[in-house]
Amino acid sequence: MSSDPQGDTFGHGSVQLDISSIDAQFNKTRLDFKTSFYSPILPPHVNAPNSVVGFIDVDSDRNLSTGALSLIDIYKPPGYPPSGLRDEYVISIFFEAGSLGNAGVFNAITGSFIGTAPITFTPNSYTISVPLGLIGGNGLVNYGTVIGTFLEPTDLAPNSCCATSELMVPPPKTILSLTPTVNTAPKGGAFQTSIQVTNASALYSFDIFLTFDPTLLAASAPSDTGNVLRNYCSLTPGCLGVNSQLASGPGFVEMKESLIGNFSLAGFTGSGPVFSATFTVAKSGIGTTPIRITSSSTGVGDGILVTSTGSQIQHSSEDGVFSDGGPDMFVTAVPDELSIIVNSSDTSTLRVYGLNGLTGPVSLALSGIPLKVNAVLNQTTVSLTNSTASTNLAITVGATAIPGNYTISIIGSAAVKSKIVTETGSLQLTILPPVPDFSISVSQSSINIPSGSSGSVQVTIQSIHGFQLPVDLTVLLPIFGPGLTTSFSVNPVTPPTNGQASTTLTLLVNALDFPQTVPLEISATSGSITHTTSLSLQISSFFIFTQPFPLMIRPGETVVTFAQIVSVNGFSGTVQLGIVPVPAGVTATLSTNSVTLTNSTSASVALTLTASPTITAGNVVLFITGTSGNTFNTGFLQLQITDFSLAAGQVDLTVPATGSATSSIFLSSLNGFTGFVNLQVTGAPSGVSATIAPSSIVLSSGNSTSTSATLTVNASGATAGNYDLTITGSSGPTVHKLTVKLHVTDFTVTSSPSTLTLSPRQVSSTTVTITSLNGFAQPVTLTVSGLPIGVTAALTPSSLAGGAGVSTLTLTLGNKPALGTFVITVTATSGMIVHTSAITLIIAK
Missing domain, CATH: 2.60.40.2310 (Immunoglobulin-like)
Incomplete structure (x- = not known):
C-alpha cells in the first residue's frame, strides 16, 4: 500500500477529490487495484460532482525502455517529478460511465480495447479486479493513478516514482472449534470444553448449539465469561452491553448472544473464546458421543455467526468427541456441510481421532453417495499417528444430479485385537440446482465495413438453466477508437426458457475514419450476471x-x-x-x-x-x-x-538606310522552367538583314534565372519606313513572341530651278533642298561637281545639320566660259548615304 498526503490536490474547481492511498494485490488469477479517498466519492455513471474518473497506468514489464508515455506524465502539473512508468496497459475508470460496474482495460501502446474488469465502490474507495488473463504476467507490476472529476484532474498517486503490486494474502477462514477436541472423564465425573472462534470478521452476534448423546452426557448452563463479544464491548465506545440467552435440554446446550448498541459498531474481528460448557458423565454405561457444533438442537448446521449488517459469516466447524469406553475412534468431516451446485465440485477434510489408546491403520469407506455424484477419498487407509489422522474427500456433482439434501456416511474401521471397531461420521451434502444463466454469441467473429458505411451482425442470447430475464446489450468501444455509431434492433433481449433470442447490431462507421481493425466487446448484462463476446471490426x-x-x-x-x-x-x-x-x-x-x-x-x-x-x-x-x-x-x-519570359532591351530600333543597330533579347526561367529555347527573327523588309545570336539558349531552374541574346539589324538600300520585326522563342510546344519596331530613315536632295541659262560674265543661283524621310536627322554635306571651264560655284551653306534644310548654289561665269549645255551635279552625303541632284547649265553668247 502507498499512502498519499492529504491536501495535495491540484485542481481548480470546488470539488477536489483527494487520494488517501493506493494498493494493488495479486494472486494466481487476478490483480486488484484499490484507491481510497479522504472524502466520499460516487461512481462515474451517477454523473455527480464527486463522481470519480481517471486512469491507472500499468507498467507490466517494469521497464522504462518499453511502453507508452504514462498518463500521469501527461496530466501532472508543473513541478511534479516523472512518474517512473512506461505503460503497457491503461485501466479507465471513465469507462464505468457507459458500462455499469466495469472499468475498461486498454493496450497503452496501440490504444486498442482489451476487455473489462469489475469495479466496486464503497463510500470512500473503489476496487478494480483485473483478470490476469487480460494482461498476462504473474501480477507483479509497477503502477500509478491520476484521477479527478468530469471537469478536471485533481490528484495523482504516488507523488514520486511509482508503486509496486504485492502478493495477495487470502483472507483466513473463519472456524468454530471445540477445545479440547477429545474429552474423557470417569463415570459420574465432569469435564469442561470451550468453543473457540478463529479468524472472525465483524462478529456482532451468534447463536450456537452443542449437541451430544444425552445417555452419556449432561450439560450445565454455558458460561460466556471473558468471551470475544464481552471483551470487545468493554473496549469499544458506543457498546452498551451484551445480550445473552441461555438454553439447555437433553442432548443440547445453546448460547445466543449479541452486542447492544447501534449498528455503527463494527463488531469483533480476531480469534478467541465464545463460550464454555461443563459436562457431567453418566454414572452408568460407557460409550462414545460426538459433541457437535450446530445451529439447532436437532444437530443441523454449524452455528450461526452474524455481522452488524445482518449478513451471516461463512465459516466451518470442527466438532469434538467424548469417550470413556475401550479403544474407539471419532470420524468427522471439516467442514461437515457442503453446498455444491450441479456440475461443480468441492472438498472436505476427513479427520480420524483415536480414542482410549486406539492406534494403527484405519480403513475409510463412503456410503449414501447420491446418483451422479462422484466422491473420492485421497486415502482409503490412514494411520493414526499421535492419535489423529486426516485425508481429503473430493466431491464432484454431475450436471444431471438431482438437487436436494443428502447425507454421506464416512465409515472408519480398525482392527483391535480380535474385533473390528467401526465408527461413522457424516457429511451433509446439499446439491443446489444450477443457477439460471445465459450465453452471448455473435453470428460472425469479424465484419468488414467501408468508412462511411454500415453493416450488421446478429447477436444471440441463449437461455441456460431456465434463464428468462431481460438482457441489456452494450457495445464497448475503445477510448481512442473510431467515430462509431451502434444500435440494436431489440434491446434488451429476453430469451424464452432454455431457448434463444436474437437482435441485429448495426454499426455505422464515420466517413472520416481511417482504415483500421477495431476490437469491439459486446457486453450483455442482466442483474449481477455479465457476459461478453468479441467482434473484430475491419474498417476498410x-x-x-x-x-x-x-x-x-x-x-x-x-x-x-x-x-x-x-x-x-x-x-x-x-x-x-x-x-x-x-x-x-x-x-x-x-x-x-x-x-x-x-x-x-x-x-x-x-x-x-x-x-x-x-x-x-x-x-x-x-x-x-x-x-x-x-x-x-x-x-x-x-x-x-513552368514557363519562360521573352523581352527586348530596346523595342524600337532606328536604322539609317545604310546603317545598323542592336538590341538585347532577355529570357527568364519562370517557376522552375528548365530547357532549350530556340530564338529567331522574322519580318525584316527588303534591304534589311536581322539576326539573333546565339540562336539557342539553355535556361536552368529558378525563378530568377535569366540570360540574353543580341538582335542585329543591317540596312543596305532599304526603303525608309516603319517595319515590325517578330522575335520568336520556342521550347517544344511552348512559344512566346515579341515585336521590335524597326524605323529605317533616309533623305532626298532636289534643286530648283534645275536648269539655268547664262551668258559670259553672268551670275545665277538655284536652291538645293534636303528633305528628311521617316525622321532622318543626321548632318548632310553638300558638294558640286561637273563645272565647265570658266564657271565657278559656291554652296551656301555647304553642310546642313538635322537631316534637312536649304542651301543656295551660286554659279558665276567668267569672260570666256565654254559654250554649250552642261550637267552640274550636287552631291549630298551623310555617312554611307549619298544622294545627288542634277542641274542643267546652258551657256550661250
Whole structure:
C-alpha cells in the first residue's frame, strides 16, 4: 500500500477529490487495484460532482525502455517529478460511465480495447479486479493513478516514482472449534470444553448449539465469561452491553448472544473464546458421543455467526468427541456441510481421532453417495499417528444430479485385537440446482465495413438453466477508437426458457475514419450476471496515390501520369472517379471513370493533362476523387506550370538606310522552367538583314534565372519606313513572341530651278533642298561637281545639320566660259548615304 498526503490536490474547481492511498494485490488469477479517498466519492455513471474518473497506468514489464508515455506524465502539473512508468496497459475508470460496474482495460501502446474488469465502490474507495488473463504476467507490476472529476484532474498517486503490486494474502477462514477436541472423564465425573472462534470478521452476534448423546452426557448452563463479544464491548465506545440467552435440554446446550448498541459498531474481528460448557458423565454405561457444533438442537448446521449488517459469516466447524469406553475412534468431516451446485465440485477434510489408546491403520469407506455424484477419498487407509489422522474427500456433482439434501456416511474401521471397531461420521451434502444463466454469441467473429458505411451482425442470447430475464446489450468501444455509431434492433433481449433470442447490431462507421481493425466487446448484462463476446471490426477504404509530385507541365504541353487506386484493409467495390477542380487553362481527362477493386488489389488509371498555350506559370492543385457508396476518398496532384519570359532591351530600333543597330533579347526561367529555347527573327523588309545570336539558349531552374541574346539589324538600300520585326522563342510546344519596331530613315536632295541659262560674265543661283524621310536627322554635306571651264560655284551653306534644310548654289561665269549645255551635279552625303541632284547649265553668247 502507498499512502498519499492529504491536501495535495491540484485542481481548480470546488470539488477536489483527494487520494488517501493506493494498493494493488495479486494472486494466481487476478490483480486488484484499490484507491481510497479522504472524502466520499460516487461512481462515474451517477454523473455527480464527486463522481470519480481517471486512469491507472500499468507498467507490466517494469521497464522504462518499453511502453507508452504514462498518463500521469501527461496530466501532472508543473513541478511534479516523472512518474517512473512506461505503460503497457491503461485501466479507465471513465469507462464505468457507459458500462455499469466495469472499468475498461486498454493496450497503452496501440490504444486498442482489451476487455473489462469489475469495479466496486464503497463510500470512500473503489476496487478494480483485473483478470490476469487480460494482461498476462504473474501480477507483479509497477503502477500509478491520476484521477479527478468530469471537469478536471485533481490528484495523482504516488507523488514520486511509482508503486509496486504485492502478493495477495487470502483472507483466513473463519472456524468454530471445540477445545479440547477429545474429552474423557470417569463415570459420574465432569469435564469442561470451550468453543473457540478463529479468524472472525465483524462478529456482532451468534447463536450456537452443542449437541451430544444425552445417555452419556449432561450439560450445565454455558458460561460466556471473558468471551470475544464481552471483551470487545468493554473496549469499544458506543457498546452498551451484551445480550445473552441461555438454553439447555437433553442432548443440547445453546448460547445466543449479541452486542447492544447501534449498528455503527463494527463488531469483533480476531480469534478467541465464545463460550464454555461443563459436562457431567453418566454414572452408568460407557460409550462414545460426538459433541457437535450446530445451529439447532436437532444437530443441523454449524452455528450461526452474524455481522452488524445482518449478513451471516461463512465459516466451518470442527466438532469434538467424548469417550470413556475401550479403544474407539471419532470420524468427522471439516467442514461437515457442503453446498455444491450441479456440475461443480468441492472438498472436505476427513479427520480420524483415536480414542482410549486406539492406534494403527484405519480403513475409510463412503456410503449414501447420491446418483451422479462422484466422491473420492485421497486415502482409503490412514494411520493414526499421535492419535489423529486426516485425508481429503473430493466431491464432484454431475450436471444431471438431482438437487436436494443428502447425507454421506464416512465409515472408519480398525482392527483391535480380535474385533473390528467401526465408527461413522457424516457429511451433509446439499446439491443446489444450477443457477439460471445465459450465453452471448455473435453470428460472425469479424465484419468488414467501408468508412462511411454500415453493416450488421446478429447477436444471440441463449437461455441456460431456465434463464428468462431481460438482457441489456452494450457495445464497448475503445477510448481512442473510431467515430462509431451502434444500435440494436431489440434491446434488451429476453430469451424464452432454455431457448434463444436474437437482435441485429448495426454499426455505422464515420466517413472520416481511417482504415483500421477495431476490437469491439459486446457486453450483455442482466442483474449481477455479465457476459461478453468479441467482434473484430475491419474498417476498410481505398487510397488514391499520384506521382510524380509535383508534376511539371509547360504551356501548350500535354503530359500523361497515373493514379493508383488501392484497396485498404479488405475493401471491395466499384469506385467512381472524378477530378475537381480543373484549373483554368488546364484540361484533364481520366482513361476510365470507374474501377472495381477486390480485397487487397489496386487499379491504375491514366490521367492526361493539357496546359493552354496562354496559361500563366504557377502552382495549382487538382483532386482525383473516388466514391463508392458512402465511402469517399481523394488523392491530390500538384501541377507545377513552368514557363519562360521573352523581352527586348530596346523595342524600337532606328536604322539609317545604310546603317545598323542592336538590341538585347532577355529570357527568364519562370517557376522552375528548365530547357532549350530556340530564338529567331522574322519580318525584316527588303534591304534589311536581322539576326539573333546565339540562336539557342539553355535556361536552368529558378525563378530568377535569366540570360540574353543580341538582335542585329543591317540596312543596305532599304526603303525608309516603319517595319515590325517578330522575335520568336520556342521550347517544344511552348512559344512566346515579341515585336521590335524597326524605323529605317533616309533623305532626298532636289534643286530648283534645275536648269539655268547664262551668258559670259553672268551670275545665277538655284536652291538645293534636303528633305528628311521617316525622321532622318543626321548632318548632310553638300558638294558640286561637273563645272565647265570658266564657271565657278559656291554652296551656301555647304553642310546642313538635322537631316534637312536649304542651301543656295551660286554659279558665276567668267569672260570666256565654254559654250554649250552642261550637267552640274550636287552631291549630298551623310555617312554611307549619298544622294545627288542634277542641274542643267546652258551657256550661250
